[in-house]
Amino acid sequence: MGRDLPGRLPVEFAYTGGPSFADYLRVAAPELLPGRRPLPPSGALGDLAPHGTTIVAMTYAGGVLLAGDRRATMGNLIAQRDIRKVFPADTYSAIAFAGTAGIGLELMRLFRVELEHYEKIEGTSLSLPAKANRLAAMVRDNLGAAIQGLAVVPLFTGYDPTAADPATAGRIYSYDVTGGPYEERDFHAVGSGSLFAKSALKKRYSRDVDADGAVRLAVESLYDAAEDDTATGGPDLARSIFPIVALVDADGFRELPEEDVAAVVRSVVEERMQHPGG
Amino acid sequence: MTMPFYASPEQLMRDKSEYARKGIARGRSVVVLTYADGVLFVAENVSTALHKVAEIYDRIGFAAVGRYNEFENLRKAGVRYADVQGYANNRADVRGLGLANVYAQALGTLFTEQPKPFEVEVCVAEVGDSPQRDQLYRLTYDGSVGDEPGYVAMGGQADAISAVLRDRHREDMTLAEALRLAVDALSGTGAERRELTASQLEVAVLDRRRSGRTFRRITGAALDELVAQGTPAEAPADAGAPADAGEPAGESAGAADAESTGKAAEKDTGKSDEAGGEKPAGDADDK
Numbered sequence: 001m002g003r004d005l006p007g008r009l010p011v012e013f014a015y016t017g018g019p020s021f022a023d024y025l026r027v028a029a030p031e032l033l034p035g036r037r038p039l040p041p042s043g044a045l046g047d048l049a050p051h052g053t054t055i056v057a058m059t060y061a062g063g064v065l066l067a068g069d070r071r072a073t074m075g076n077l078i079a080q081r082d083i084r085k086v087f088p089a090d091t092y093s094a095i096a097f098a099g100t101a102g103i104g105l106e107l108m109r110l111f112r113v114e115l116e117h118y119e120k121i122e123g124t125s126l127s128l129p130a131k132a133n134r135l136a137a138m139v140r141d142n143l144g145a146a147i148q149g150l151a152v153v154p155l156f157t158g159y160d161p162t163a164a165d166p167a168t169a170g171r172i173y174s175y176d177v178t179g180g181p182y183e184e185r186d187f188h189a190v191g192s193g194s195l196f197a198k199s200a201l202k203k204r205y206s207r208d209v210d211a212d213g214a215v216r217l218a219v220e221s222l223y224d225a226a227e228d229d230t231a232t233g234g235p236d237l238a239r240s241i242f243p244i245v246a247l248v249d250a251d252g253f254r255e256l257p258e259e260d261v262a263a264v265v266r267s268v269v270e271e272r273m274q275h276p277g278g
Numbered sequence: 279m280t281m282p283f284y285a286s287p288e289q290l291m292r293d294k295s296e297y298a299r300k301g302i303a304r305g306r307s308v309v310v311l312t313y314a315d316g317v318l319f320v321a322e323n324v325s326t327a328l329h330k331v332a333e334i335y336d337r338i339g340f341a342a343v344g345r346y347n348e349f350e351n352l353r354k355a356g357v358r359y360a361d362v363q364g365y366a367n368n369r370a371d372v373r374g375l376g377l378a379n380v381y382a383q384a385l386g387t388l389f390t391e392q393p394k395p396f397e398v399e400v401c402v403a404e405v406g407d408s409p410q411r412d413q414l415y416r417l418t419y420d421g422s423v424g425d426e427p428g429y430v431a432m433g434g435q436a437d438a439i440s441a442v443l444r445d446r447h448r449e450d451m452t453l454a455e456a457l458r459l460a461v462d463a464l465s466g467t468g469a470e471r472r473e474l475t476a477s478q479l480e481v482a483v484l485d486r487r488r489s490g491r492t493f494r495r496i497t498g499a500a501l502d503e504l505v506a507q508g509t510p511a512e513a514p515a516d517a518g519a520p521a522d523a524g525e526p527a528g529e530s531a532g533a534a535d536a537e538s539t540g541k542a543a544e545k546d547t548g549k550s551d552e553a554g555g556e557k558p559a560g561d562a563d564d565k
Contacts, residue, residue, distance in 0.1 A: 012358040013351070013384050021361055028358070032366055113365050116491075120333055120357045 021117035022110065022138060034106045035141030039148055049150065050079035052104055054193035054225045054232040055086070055096040057157045057172045058205060059186060060214035063249030064157040064170030066094045067218040069193070069226060070241050071233030072101050081236060086244040088253040090115045093131060093158030094246040098191030103142060104152040111135055111154075128160045132173040132181040140179035151177045155190050159248045166250055193225030193232035200224040200278070215245055215256060219264050220278060235265040294395045298419035301397030305343045307433030307464055310401045311447055312412040313456035316485045316492065317403045320460035323480040326497070331482045333493035335360040335372045337405050339484045343433035344398035344419075352381060352400060374404030378415035378423055386421025395419050399432040405484035405492055409449035431463065435470070439463045457481065458508030476505045 011028045022033065030036050050072040057066045068085040071078060079101070086096040087108045095111060097104035114134055119125050126134070135156050142152060156173040163169035172188050173181035187205050189197040200221040209217065219235075222243050226234035235242055242265050245256040272278060306322040308330055319341050321330040330349075331341045334356045342349035359380050364372045381400060389395045400417040414426040429447050431439035442463040451459065465474050481496045481504075488494075496504060 009384055009387060010355075010359075010380060012355040012362075012380070015355075015358065021365075024358055025362070025365075029362060029366065032362075109365065113361055117357065117361050120361075121354055123327075123329065123332075 019118045019121040020134070021114045022134075022141075024117075033141070034103055034110065035138075035144070037145075039145060039150075047075050047149075049103075050074045050083075050101040051231065052083060052085045052098050052101050052191065054189060054191040054197055054222060054229065055098050055155045056189040056194075056197045056201065056218050056221050056225075057096075057155050057184070057187065058201065058209075058214055058217065059168070059170035059172060059207075060209045060211055061167050061207075062169070063159055063211060063247055064094075064172060065211070065214045065218055065245065065247050066096050066155065066157045067215075067222065067243050067245040068096050068191075069222050069233045069243050070236075071231065073231045078233075081233065081239065082241045084244060086246050086255075087112065088246065088255070089131070089156070089158070090119070090125065091252045092125070092161060092248060093128065093156065094248050094253055095135070095154055095156050096246075097152050097154045098194075099152035100145075100150045103145065103150055104154075107138060107142070107152055107154060111138060114138075127162070128158045128171055131158065132156055132171075132183075135173070136175060136179040136181045139175045139177065143177060143179075146177035153177065153190050155188065156181065157248060159250065159252075161250070169250070170248070189221070189225075191232070193222075193229035196228045196232075197221040197225040211247055211249070215247075215261075216264055216268070218245060219243060219261070219268050223268055223272065224278060235269060237266075237269065294389065295420065298389075298395045298397050302344045302399050302419065302432075303434045305433050307431060307435050307439055308341045308343050308401070309429070309431050309439060309443070309460040309463055310339075310341050310403050310414055311429035311443060311456055311460060312409045312414070312449055313451040313453055314409065314449070315453060315487055316483050317405045317412055317414070318453065318456045318460060319403070319480075319482045320457065320464065321480040322464050322474060322478055324478055326480075329480060331480055331495075333482075333491070334377065334402070335364060336369055336491050337484060338372065338374050338377060339403045339405075339482065339493055341401040341403070341430075341432070342398055345396070348396045349398040349400060352384070352396075352398065355384070356381065356402075374402050374413050374415060378402045378417060381417050382421045382423045384421075385417060385419060389420040399436075401426075401430045401432060403430075403484060405486045407486065435466060438467060438470075442467070453483065454504055454508035457504055461505065461508075476501045479505075 015024060015027060017023050025033050052072050053069060055068040066086055070082045072080040072083040083101060086094065089095040089112055095108060097108060115131060135154060139154060154175055158171050160169045160171055172184040174184050174188050174190060175181055186207065187201045201217060204217055223234060226232040242258060242261045245261050247254055247256065308321040310319050317339060319331040319339060323330050328346055332353050334340045338360060340353050340356055356377055359377060360372045385396060396419050398419060402415045404413040406412045414430050416424045416426050416430045428449060429443040431443060446459055461474050465471055481501055483494060484492045485494060
């Protein structure tokens with residue numbers, strides 16, 4: 001890339017653009033951007049790659065929760081039992097995806113670097129709605145691939161430290177393949193099992209639920225999704241594979257330790273032994 | 279008389295060097311040193327927005343002296359370089375040495391190609407698993423790189439500050455001890471001595487105990503507390519340094535105590551008058 005040629009400054013010194021990492025990559029290393037790769041002219045590519053499935057999010061008193069099952073499927077096959085689809089985005093936000101696994105993971109990584117890059121260059125964080133907007137631009141960049149079957153839909157949650165009332169500072173932003181963001185109230189789900197997860201939440205959710213209650217609701221809704229959607233993984237007690245549950249509140253992002261999730265999962269399964277419908 | 283159109287390369291480089299050195303010498307100094315749990319950055323900087331010390335990546339920090347717009351450009355370029363490396367490879371693959379080389383290349387190019395060299399001095403610090411594995415690289419305006427053991431001082435009084443650090447720096451210092459040493463060194467010696475307070479300092483660390491992003495700034499109440507912590511242990515070692523204003527406040531219970539503290543302070547001042555003879559001048563600088 002001409003880095004060591006005498007008399008020329010490397011691209012990172014010559015760049016005069018703004019604090020967006022994705023914009024910088026477009027100039028410095030476009031091959032690293034997901035939306036820039038040539039795709040075959042036609043045909044559905046959806047069956048080529050594994051798909052991640054169900055993600056749920058809900059606000060609770062003082063924060064917001066984001067949780068996902070662990071399954072990735074390829075057609076009728078289970079491609080991976082323990083894929084991770086929920087990630088910290090930065091101190092006050094979390095992100096997860098449903099859809100084509102490879103592109104989804106790349107989007108997660110790019111978005112995390114985007115936020116961190118802005119923070120380092122500007123010395124301050126983006127506001128929560130601005131983070132949601134940045135993500136929309138990245139989802140939109142993938143539209144060409146999405147039309148050919150390689151769609152990715154993220155779900156973005158965050159705690160807004162500038163909110164007037166800390167109790168209602170949790171925010172949920174959803175997206176479609178053309179971008180977004182759409183701010184959701186109370187709860188939302190994406191992915192193949194989202195219909196069932198949302199139905200479960202609709203009947204059980206209340207706004208004044210606390211963090212523990214929200215965790216239980218999330219585990220139950222994922223259980224319901226797994227019961228009716230083959231692509232959503234239920235809790236795998238034999239292999240100790242449990243959903244990933246992330247909470248974002250005034251203290252920032254934290255992922256619930258596996259043993260805590262396991263305890264909730266066991267108690268939900270126990271209850272379902274008596275009442276299969278929940 | 280005609281203008282000489284020819285200047286020898288030696289002359290050109292000498293002029294540029296002198297120009298850059300003068301610019302750097304005008305600025306206030308920065309100290310970077312290793313301590314038991316990481317790498318400490320201390321800059322004399324009254325601004326809370328225009329930083330001299332910054333985060334580059336998980337385990338890499340940046341400190342600079344000189345012209346703000348010039349080292350700010352270098353800092354941003356460093357963040358871009360590191361973020362691309364980390365994104366294309368892995369976060370663990372971003373190393374301080376790589377960044378130091380990129381800076382050296384750029385500064386060298388700028389020094390030879392541009393009519394005006396950058397008036398900056400930069401330190402790239404990478405925190406390791408132990409103080410022995412910390413790496414401090416010092417880069418100067420012409421692109422030369424130095425791998426410094428344990429501490430780096432840059433800016434106007436770099437030589438005097440280095441001398442203090444050379445004598446007293448140890449790798450097993452606590453954070454409070456390291457900060458006290460850095461502040462003491464930055465405060466200068468003899469006639470030039472002025473006491474720096476927390477509000478004049480920009481302090482940050484790369485904390486080796488943390489995973490992921492190890493850089494954090496120490497500001498506000500946490501900094502006040504840390505400065506106060508370091509003070510009592512070091513005060514007796516340095517007769518010329520009267521205790522910071524904050525120190526006796528919590529301790530003096532009664533009038534008698536206050537009086538004796540006052541006397542001690544008087545004694546100290548007397549001593550330093552004998553030793554340096556320039557104390558009033560130093561006091562005037564305090565403002």
